[in-house]
Amino acid sequence: MRTGVWLVGARGSVGVTAIVGLSALRAGLAETIGCVTELPHFREAGIPPLDALVVGGHDIVDTPLQKRAEELGAAGVVPADLVSAMSAEIAEVETDIRPLPGGATQADIAEAVMADLTEFRNRRALDELVVVNVASTEPQAPGDPAHDDLDTLRAALRQSGEVLPPSSLIAYAAFEAGCSFVDFTPSTGARLPALDSLARERRVPYAGSDGKTGETLVRSALAPMFAQRNLRVNSWSGTNLLGGGDGARLAEPGANAAKTQSKSKVLESVLGYRPQGVTRIDFVEELGDFKTAWDLISFSGFLGTRMRMELTWHGCDSALAAPLVLDLARLTAAAQHAGRVGPLGELGFFFKDPVGTAEASLADQWAGLIEFATGLAPA
Numbered sequence: 001m002r003t004g005v006w007l008v009g010a011r012g013s014v015g016v017t018a019i020v021g022l023s024a025l026r027a028g029l030a031e032t033i034g035c036v037t038e039l040p041h042f043r044e045a046g047i048p049p050l051d052a053l054v055v056g057g058h059d060i061v062d063t064p065l066q067k068r069a070e071e072l073g074a075a076g077v078v079p080a081d082l083v084s085a086m087s088a089e090i091a092e093v094e095t096d097i098r099p100l101p102g103g104a105t106q107a108d109i110a111e112a113v114m115a116d117l118t119e120f121r122n123r124r125a126l127d128e129l130v131v132v133n134v135a136s137t138e139p140q141a142p143g144d145p146a147h148d149d150l151d152t153l154r155a156a157l158r159q160s161g162e163v164l165p166p167s168s169l170i171a172y173a174a175f176e177a178g179c180s181f182v183d184f185t186p187s188t189g190a191r192l193p194a195l196d197s198l199a200r201e202r203r204v205p206y207a208g209s210d211g212k213t214g215e216t217l218v219r220s221a222l223a224p225m226f227a228q229r230n231l232r233v234n235s236w237s238g239t240n241l242l243g244g245g246d247g248a249r250l251a252e253p254g255a256n257a258a259k260t261q262s263k264s265k266v267l268e269s270v271l272g273y274r275p276q277g278v279t280r281i282d283f284v285e286e287l288g289d290f291k292t293a294w295d296l297i298s299f300s301g302f303l304g305t306r307m308r309m310e311l312t313w314h315g316c317d318s319a320l321a322a323p324l325v326l327d328l329a330r331l332t333a334a335a336q337h338a339g340r341v342g343p344l345g346e347l348g349f350f351f352k353d354p355v356g357t358a359e360a361s362l363a364d365q366w367a368g369l370i371e372f373a374t375g376l377a378p379a
Contacts, residue, residue, distance in 0.1 A: 009135030010057025017322035023089035034323035045373040056096030107157040113173035128333040131174040183208030210352040213320035215293040220362040223270040237277035243287035269360035346372035
């Protein structure tokens, strides 16, 4: 199954890391560490092989991919020698990166995005095309009546003004073009009733939201431990320090609020109540593409005895996220090929705030993912 992976935000750290990593994997210069779909559980799932993935994308900046890759190499995000070794492959992907189109109305922009997707799919002879949003986080969109009804939305898009946030406009264009959509960010994306209706009308699946790579991954593994041992979590606070473009973007209040809300949902979902505490995200430019998170958990045991746990997570967000982007593209493409339509809740294992499911326990999400993959296996 020849599969296109269209990265919205292709020149960002996650997109470029995915491009360099995919090139290195195909050349046999890197191990598949971090790629969930390379585990034995997925060998019979009918997902497209890494060699069948073809990458293109959109971005609002025009910095060459090679330059961005060299910057990531210098920062220690990707091995610098791989950037040099994969220069020809990076240059080939560069030919399929397009500037994000403009237009007089959002309908015009959507049509231009659809044209880019259709041209890429036809020229590259793709069986499936998955659009993956790895652009910067945007503030959550205010409610709009047009978000609830597909016919109303289509009419509103033809008028001047901004009806949909950028991530949702991309999802709209993807669905209209017959492409599946994955939102790796906490932006609104496809999480609107009108867009769900469109996905079902066009018979395409979608997944999201907000890739789970660090602190929240740990929370989704630890919170069930407290719940299953019937220990009372009194407070759970976390502080996240990160640099890079994502950190700069999250320094903006609207984007910061969207991200912290997404990170906090897992605790209430797993525990059944909301413990006290706050989650903070602070921008520290010097950290670059690396981040550090500290969590303090206070809990009560038998007879009310008070205890606490402290943990520190230090990681590279792009190196954690990039293989998951490839995983999600492969699984979503296989789901579309198998005829799945609408939200793929079984992919909640990869997300902080998954669409299509309320399950937040990592172990239960893993079991659901394996069952999902098994169901995709060819008869």
